Amino acid sequence: MAEDLQQLRAEIDALDVEILNLINQRAARAQTIGRLKNGTVYRPEREAQVLRRIKERNPGPLTDETAARLFREIMSACLALEKPLSVAFLGPLGTFSQAAAQKHFGHAAAPTPCASIDEVFHDVASARADYGVVPVENSTEGAINRTLDLLQDTPLKICGEVALRIHQHLLRKVPGLDGVAVLYSHSQSLAQCHEWLNRNLAGVPRVPVASNAEAARMAAADPAALAVAGEAAAELYDLQRLAENIEDDPDNTTRFLVIGKHDATPSGHDKTSLLMSAHNRPGAVVELLQPLARHGVSMTKFESRPARSGLWEYVFFIDVEGHRDEPPVAAALTELQEKAAFLKILGAYPVGVL
Numbered sequence: 481m482a483e484d485l486q487q488l489r490a491e492i493d494a495l496d497v498e499i500l501n502l503i504n505q506r507a508a509r510a511q512t513i514g515r516l517k518n519g520t521v522y523r524p525e526r527e528a529q530v531l532r533r534i535k536e537r538n539p540g541p542l543t544d545e546t547a548a549r550l551f552r553e554i555m556s557a558c559l560a561l562e563k564p565l566s567v568a569f570l571g572p573l574g575t576f577s578q579a580a581a582q583k584h585f586g587h588a589a590a591p592t593p594c595a596s597i598d599e600v601f602h603d604v605a606s607a608r609a610d611y612g613v614v615p616v617e618n619s620t621e622g623a624i625n626r627t628l629d630l631l632q633d634t635p636l637k638i639c640g641e642v643a644l645r646i647h648q649h650l651l652r653k654v655p656g657l658d659g660v661a662v663l664y665s666h667s668q669s670l671a672q673c674h675e676w677l678n679r680n681l682a683g684v685p686r687v688p689v690a691s692n693a694e695a696a697r698m699a700a701a702d703p704a705a706l707a708v709a710g711e712a713a714a715e716l717y718d719l720q721r722l723a724e725n726i727e728d729d730p731d732n733t734t735r736f737l738v739i740g741k742h743d744a745t746p747s748g749h750d751k752t753s754l755l756m757s758a759h760n761r762p763g764a765v766v767e768l769l770q771p772l773a774r775h776g777v778s779m780t781k782f783e784s785r786p787a788r789s790g791l792w793e794y795v796f797f798i799d800v801e802g803h804r805d806e807p808p809v810a811a812a813l814t815e816l817q818e819k820a821a822f823l824k825i826l827g828a829y830p831v832g833v834l
């Protein structure tokens with residue numbers, strides 16, 4: 481038994497050296513590619529292809545998701561050799577937005593926490609950050625309206641998407657519920673845990689604060705306070721988990737968009753996001769959708785928002801399957817250009833892989 485263990489560990493040591501050499505060979509190739517490419521180093525379409533291929537070819541016993549996550553980190557480190565990226569998100573450190581940014585870009589990207597979603601757009605537009613990650617919809621709470629509003633005016637492009645399973649925990653500095661006076665969290669998180677909180681903490685006043693991480697910070701400073709926040713905030717502020725996964729919807733997921741100066745070229749499995757408005761006449765909205773149907777382009781999202789320009793005018797956020805440069809989508813877009821009162825292509829990008 482002891483000998484088996486020794487033998488297996490010796491084999492692992494040998495494999496580790498092989499893996500290390502191979503990863504460095506890969507990194508050296510990426511460095512050379514970095515010198516050949518002029519301009520943008522981050523290539524979302526290529527990264528999506530690499531991760532999809534890893535999932536397809538994974539022989540196990542690692543799960544496909546785990547294998548892809550490991551390669552996500554390898555690529556992140558390779559890209560950092562070409563050029564270290566900075567990624568802006570709704571801060572402070574420890575928010576779900578930071579977790580989404582890390583899931584998409586890996587840990588080698590430098591985190592740039594921002595005070596608001598507006599600041600994320602601003603930092604990317606002004607080149608203070610290379611890319612930004614902003615929440616756009618939650619499976620329980622629906623659209624993040626501020627993000628939709630900012631997309632209407634921005635010159636930036638959507639170049640990626642990432643879905644994050646959101647687990648909320650009940651946190652406190654000290655164990656147990658004795659002497660609890662207040663509960664802090666972001667309003668979205670309070671809404672996501674509404675039923676659980678009603679059942680278990682009906683008498684505790686709920687105070688909405690700017691972010692989950694801010695709630696955790698406040699709970700760390702006040703033993704009479706509870707916070708509802710995620711794992712990263714719990715670890716960052718060294719809080720006890722009094723209850724885990726207290727979100728009402730077991731599939732609670734938030735979708736984030738990656739914004740940058742350019743969108744992506746086709747990767748083979750893409751989405752195109754559009755912003756449109758219809759002429760103010762009967763049947764105009766239905767007419768808008770006809771070119772998509774005619775060219776066999778499927779819609780994966782349809783969301784309306786008041787236009788920022790006029791009273792009682794609406795704009796539509798539409799996601800379609802396929803890249804805007806692919807023939808069916810391109811043909812539908814040409815027709816839409818004529819039919820819509822306004823059409824803006826917000827970006828074309830790979831469907832989230834992780």
Ligand SMILES: O=C(O)C(=O)C[C@]1(C(=O)O)C=C[C@@H](O)C=C1
Pocket residue numbers: 510513514521522523524526527530554555556558559562
């Ligand atoms: O293929 C490239 O363009 C690379 O720079 C290499 C690489 C990789 O590590 O695979 C790194 C960064 C890019 O975003 C995409 C891929």
